[in-house]
Amino acid sequence: MTSTLANGMPLSWAQRYRDLGLWTDETHWEMFCAAVERHSRHSRHSRHSGPASPAALDRSRSVSWEELRRGAELASARLAREAGVRAGDNVIVQMPNCVAYLEVIAGIWRLGARPVFALPAHGSTELRHFAEHAPARVLVGPTRPGRRGQRTYDALREQMPELQILGVDHKASDPWEAEAAAGELPEVGAAQATDLAFLQLSGGTTGVPKLIPRTHADYLYSVRQSLTVCDLERSSVLLVTLPASHNFTMSSPGILGAVLVGARIVFAPDTSPFTILPLIEAHRVTHAAMVPPVLLSLLNAPEVAEHDISSLRTLWVGGAKLSATAARRVTPELGCALQQVFGMAEGLVNYTRLDDPEEIITTTQGRPMSPYDEVRIVDDEDQDVAPGQPGHLLTRGPYTIRGYHRVPEINARSFTADGFYRTGDIVEQLPSGHLRVVGRAKDHINRGGEKIAPEPVENVLLQHPAVHDASVVGVADEVLGEKTCAYVIPRPGRAEELQNTTALRAFCRERGLASFAVPDIIRVVEEFPLTGVGKVSKKDQR
Ligand code: OOB
Numbered sequence: 001m002t003s004t005l006a007n008g009m010p011l012s013w014a015q016r017y018r019d020l021g022l023w024t025d026e027t028h029w030e031m032f033c034a035a036v037e038r039h040s041r042h043s044r045h046s047r048h049s050g051p052a053s054p055a056a057l058d059r060s061r062s063v064s065w066e067e068l069r070r071g072a073e074l075a076s077a078r079l080a081r082e083a084g085v086r087a088g089d090n091v092i093v094q095m096p097n098c099v100a101y102l103e104v105i106a107g108i109w110r111l112g113a114r115p116v117f118a119l120p121a122h123g124s125t126e127l128r129h130f131a132e133h134a135p136a137r138v139l140v141g142p143t144r145p146g147r148r149g150q151r152t153y154d155a156l157r158e159q160m161p162e163l164q165i166l167g168v169d170h171k172a173s174d175p176w177e178a179e180a181a182a183g184e185l186p187e188v189g190a191a192q193a194t195d196l197a198f199l200q201l202s203g204g205t206t207g208v209p210k211l212i213p214r215t216h217a218d219y220l221y222s223v224r225q226s227l228t229v230c231d232l233e234r235s236s237v238l239l240v241t242l243p244a245s246h247n248f249t250m251s252s253p254g255i256l257g258a259v260l261v262g263a264r265i266v267f268a269p270d271t272s273p274f275t276i277l278p279l280i281e282a283h284r285v286t287h288a289a290m291v292p293p294v295l296l297s298l299l300n301a302p303e304v305a306e307h308d309i310s311s312l313r314t315l316w317v318g319g320a321k322l323s324a325t326a327a328r329r330v331t332p333e334l335g336c337a338l339q340q341v342f343g344m345a346e347g348l349v350n351y352t353r354l355d356d357p358e359e360i361i362t363t364t365q366g367r368p369m370s371p372y373d374e375v376r377i378v379d380d381e382d383q384d385v386a387p388g389q390p391g392h393l394l395t396r397g398p399y400t401i402r403g404y405h406r407v408p409e410i411n412a413r414s415f416t417a418d419g420f421y422r423t424g425d426i427v428e429q430l431p432s433g434h435l436r437v438v439g440r441a442k443d444h445i446n447r448g449g450e451k452i453a454p455e456p457v458e459n460v461l462l463q464h465p466a467v468h469d470a471s472v473v474g475v476a477d478e479v480l481g482e483k484t485c486a487y488v489i490p491r492p493g494r495a496e497e498l499q500n501t502t503a504l505r506a507f508c509r510e511r512g513l514a515s516f517a518v519p520d521i522i523r524v525v526e527e528f529p530l531t532g533v534g535k536v537s538k539k540d541q542r
Helices: 011-019 028-046 065-083 099-110 124-133 146-159 177-182 216-229 247-251 254-261 273-283 292-299 302-306 324-334 358-363 408-414 454-462 501-510
Strands: 090-093 114-117 138-142 164-168 196-201 211-215 237-240 264-267 287-290 314-318 337-344 347-351 374-378 391-396 421-429 435-440 445-447 450-452 467-477 481-490 521-524
Touching: 011 216, 028 065, 028 099, 028 216, 028 254, 065 099, 065 138, 065 164, 065 177, 090 099, 090 124, 099 114, 099 264, 124 146, 138 146, 146 164, 196 216, 211 216, 216 247, 216 254, 216 347, 237 254, 237 273, 247 254, 247 337, 254 264, 264 273, 273 292, 273 302, 287 292, 292 314, 292 324, 314 324, 324 337, 324 358, 337 358, 347 421, 374 421, 408 421, 445 467, 445 481, 454 467, 454 481, 454 501, 501 521
Parallel strands: 090 114, 090 138, 114 196, 138 164, 237 264, 237 287, 287 314, 314 337, 481 521
Antiparallel strands: 196 211, 337 347, 374 391, 391 421, 421 435, 445 450, 467 481
16 A cells, blocks of 8 residues: 555645645546537637637648547547557657647647657656666657757667657648547546556656656646636637746646636647747747747747737737846737746646736746645754745645655655755745746756757767766846756867867767757867866856
8 A cells, every 4th residue: 555646746745635625536538528618618609600719730730629539539549459558657748849749749648648748858778778777668759850859769769669769740631540440449547536547757866857746636636726816718729829838838727727618729849939930920839848048949939020919919928038128028029928937847836926017027937826735945954044045945746746756865865755846946935935047956957848858969079989977057138048058078189189179079979968058168178177076067058
């Protein structure tokens, strides 16, 4: 008899959150089906004739709510038939932003199985780690993953022949056509609301990303709670421009929030202003989530003036610190509201509220979205700091995990004995409860919202025959917030080989490093600065 859920939540706490009415008995598949029923009924009542208005669309497809559910059923049939996916299995999903992405994850939930949310930029190193650690024996990706993606999958086929890679032709007008012809649907897999729903990825401080176990009950609560502090509703149009599988895009209030309220979902293939401005205009987009660099590129794009973006109502900006300067430009220049979002895949999400004073909206990262979120700000000895003073942010609550997936040693460090998650963020709290992020204790690099752990990058650099030692740090960058800078010490007599940094970066890519983790800057040096105890002083390198 285990005494905790997959997310580390003690059963007594799970019962408490259920008694409070925060957690329900619904799984993601049940939520999805109930939502499709509601929205289809609504659109039957409100339209007299003609086709149902689209629920979700991308460059090649536009589908109604019912078609979306049908797509999910067929996706589940394909996964079951071709890869034998069953209840309790983990399935790595590495899809671009598209309608089929949503069908695939809903299809996985239909089987009672669990998506492992990889990002399109992940290379073979990360994917292999997910497959081994989750564990997962199936990966779903695009049929034509591009040159880099193809190399990644070729490498995986060689290194992990037991991993089955299933291609989905997301650009086809009907990716599930063949499946529809194949016949019967598999049964809906058994799953409970308190079961593991999926594995999300952490920003990570050491090594490859840790896997974050979220249950149906805790995650769906976080989506519903997000909706109570956001203005997303049935008539809204959500633009999905960050990678769909990121926690921010999924649930704050994100794709799942849109499914719950019946808002239209428009998938953008990338984040460039050239892509998103025409989409905002064409689909009368009202809401979008962005990391600060994407917001900046939008604010600074001369093309903004050429597009009618008057439909925009609210932009959610988070994932990394937004400067007050940029925050102040949003409403005057884009004509919409700004909500800052300070969240983490481990749980806690803070929002500025739409009716907060402007000063709060532009200079804080919001306050916890749930009255049941517990927040502590402590010094290095875990003692509470005086009000207003900066300290380490610890948190516990109805949708924050109490432990990572299968790493007891790391969990002992990342959580307090009474179950608070050590976020690694340094914050200060205003009397109003709003948090301001002032720094980070953990040493990962935040490259415009993409979190990069230095260690795996260093490990790859160290594989180069001319590299003696490598140390990777984040350096301030105006656009991205931070860039990665690698300091490398050459082996004796081989400095010459490292002069061509392009070749060294190509080497990183070949070794399967995620594209965003390949160092932006490479500096060849003779030695590293050291701290008092002889450790490399990353502080000085920065
Ligand atoms: C979101 O989630 P993750 O898991 O990729 O990264 C979490 C970390 C936080 O611990 C913090 O260091 C940083 O990203 N962060 C911010 C921030 N939002 C996240 N730092 C400063 N200001 C912000 N607004 O990034 C995430 C998950 C859900 C919603 C939004 C973002």
